Amino acid sequence: MKKYNFVTPEGTRDLLFDECTARRKIENSLMELFKSEGYSEVITPFIEFYDVFENYYPLESMYKLTDSKGRLMVLRPDSTPPIIRLAETRLKDELRPLKLCYNQTIYRSNPKETGRDDEIAQCGIEIVGNTKGGKHHNKNVLKLAVEAFEKIGENYRFELGDCRIFNNLIRINNIDKKVEKDIRELTESKNYSELNKMEIPKALKELPKLFGGLEVFVKAEELLESDYLKELLIVLKNTYDSLKEFVKEDNITVDLGLIGKQGYYKGIIYNGYIEGFGKPVLEGGRYMVSDTLATGFAVNVSAVAEFREKK
Amino acid sequence: MQNDTIRIAVTKGRLEKKAAELFAHMGWDSAAMTERGRQLIARIPEQNTEIVIAKPPDVLTYVEHGVCDAGIVGKDTIMEYGGVYFEVLDFGFGKCRFALAGRQGEDFYKGHGVKTIASKYTKVTRDFFEKKGMDVDIVKIEGSVELAPLLGLADGIVDLVETGATLRENGLAVYEEIADISARLIVNTVSMKLKKQKLDRLIKSIEENL
Numbered sequence: 001m002k003k004y005n006f007v008t009p010e011g012t013r014d015l016l017f018d019e020c021t022a023r024r025k026i027e028n029s030l031m032e033l034f035k036s037e038g039y040s041e042v043i044t045p046f047i048e049f050y051d052v053f054e055n056y057y058p059l060e061s062m063y064k065l066t067d068s069k070g071r072l073m074v075l076r077p078d079s080t081p082p083i084i085r086l087a088e089t090r091l092k093d094e095l096r097p098l099k100l101c102y103n104q105t106i107y108r109s110n111p112k113e114t115g116r117d118d119e120i121a122q123c124g125i126e127i128v129g130n131t132k133g134g135k136h137h138n139k140n141v142l143k144l145a146v147e148a149f150e151k152i153g154e155n156y157r158f159e160l161g162d163c164r165i166f167n168n169l170i171r172i173n174n175i176d177k178k179v180e181k182d183i184r185e186l187t188e189s190k191n192y193s194e195l196n197k198m199e200i201p202k203a204l205k206e207l208p209k210l211f212g213g214l215e216v217f218v219k220a221e222e223l224l225e226s227d228y229l230k231e232l233l234i235v236l237k238n239t240y241d242s243l244k245e246f247v248k249e250d251n252i253t254v255d256l257g258l259i260g261k262q263g264y265y266k267g268i269i270y271n272g273y274i275e276g277f278g279k280p281v282l283e284g285g286r287y288m289v290s291d292t293l294a295t296g297f298a299v300n301v302s303a304v305a306e307f308r309e310k311k
Numbered sequence: 312m313q314n315d316t317i318r319i320a321v322t323k324g325r326l327e328k329k330a331a332e333l334f335a336h337m338g339w340d341s342a343a344m345t346e347r348g349r350q351l352i353a354r355i356p357e358q359n360t361e362i363v364i365a366k367p368p369d370v371l372t373y374v375e376h377g378v379c380d381a382g383i384v385g386k387d388t389i390m391e392y393g394g395v396y397f398e399v400l401d402f403g404f405g406k407c408r409f410a411l412a413g414r415q416g417e418d419f420y421k422g423h424g425v426k427t428i429a430s431k432y433t434k435v436t437r438d439f440f441e442k443k444g445m446d447v448d449i450v451k452i453e454g455s456v457e458l459a460p461l462l463g464l465a466d467g468i469v470d471l472v473e474t475g476a477t478l479r480e481n482g483l484a485v486y487e488e489i490a491d492i493s494a495r496l497i498v499n500t501v502s503m504k505l506k507k508q509k510l511d512r513l514i515k516s517i518e519e520n521l
Binding site for chain 2: 115189
């Protein structure tokens with residue numbers, strides 16, 4: 001039998017000396033920031049029942065195991081669903097808003113030899129609000145995300161979107177489930193030419209092209225007709241404006257084609273990019289815990305540490 | 312990579328030639344590409360552009376990781392290897408199609424037995440039959456897949472077909488079309504946002520010169 005006792009699993013690595021220092025430094029500064037803003041730390045288990053993630057992640061993207069009763073477990077691929085679970089159970093009667101932060105790793109079973117990381121260290125926050133404070137929280141969370149970026153100290157770009165725009169266009173046009181899946185994939189990959197070949201309303205064809213600066217709102221105003229969509233645009237524009245209070249406008253972009261890959265997102269979503277790094281390093285958005293609004297984001301600490309190391 | 316430089320990965324071979332022609336048509340000095348010899352990176356300084364020559368699946372990898380901003384690659388490679396990037400433009404050249412083929416005059420779907428399919432493109436094959444709700448055995452063959460049904464290893468093959476001449480000369484025929492293939496422009500998801508103006512200009516210029 002072949003032994004694997006001298007290698008680490010693909011997608012994972014041992015961190016040595018300076019690499020540890022770099023990662024801990026980022027973790028510490030982020031956690032310090034979150035705690036100073038009144039967020040309390042939680043640690044959730046490495047392994048969870050598969051059911052916690054069932055609606056959000058494809059089975060093949062997770063590391064799986066079974067417990068002694070044969071029940072399917074996974075290594076957590078994301079920290080938000082466990083926090084939703086916590087907020088709906090042990091913290092159910094806790095005073096809202098709940099302000100939680102975490103510093104833990106997540107696991108993804110990626111196709112091998114693609115150079116993707118299977119183990120990712122993240123620091124993040126979640127705020128589970130009472131119904132009336134929704135808007136306010138969004139702004140505070142965005143401000144905190146910006147401050148997190150400033151702690152990281154790189155040249156960053158902030159991106160806003162709202163997955164309700166896409167979802168509403170699908171609903172009002174009575175698109176059937178199978179076609180929706182295709183449109184979703186094509187929108188996510190900004191596949192303009194394939195979308196153009198489909199027999200679907202113009203708004204769905206144009207949506208993925210609506211990204212960039214302030215001009216996006218002008219174009220969207222013409223394209224999106226219903227009152228509901230116009231209202232969503234106004235909310236997004238307001239968020240954009242409030243973001244301008246603490247970020248240079250050049251550093252903010254909008255993408256109306258964001259559809260919220262993580263299936264739990266239900267409203268405004270945002271990404272953070274560092275110049276020179278090929279993947280988003282911050283991802284966040286609005287979701288629901290039972291019937292209350294919640295918002296959160298996570299910073300990919302592994303990516304930031306690695307990026308710094310390379311520089 | 313400098314912030315104002317655009318780096319484009321181009322598939323080695325036929326697409327590389329087509330791309331060089333297109334760039335020349337766009338008014339670029341593409342001599343660095345056509346006369347690159349064995350060099351793998353061709354620089355076009357006055358366009359602030361670097362052209363990286365790579366094998367098809369590697370184009371996807373370099374773009375996904377963001378070490379190249381954009382890539383020119385066949386839809387066949389995209390379908391087989393997948394990945395995370397934007398697919399923003401159909402060049403319309405490098406055309407061919409994926410097809411299911413087998414021995415001429417036979418009914419592929421006859422009988423209840425599980426069919427064996429030989430292909431270099433195992434993911435494309437799996438996806439195609441999955442959509443049909445059909446269980447098949449897939450055997451990976453690296454080249455000249457036409458041999459597999461001739462030697463009796465497979466009931467059919469899934470392969471790229473251009474004119475169909477190779478199939479005909481070997482007594483095979485297309486049973487069913489799977490997908491139309493052409494060259495695509497893919498873009499890294501972060502570059503698309505951070506280098507929007509430059510990439511918009513590139514895309515527009517390509518569209519005008521196709």
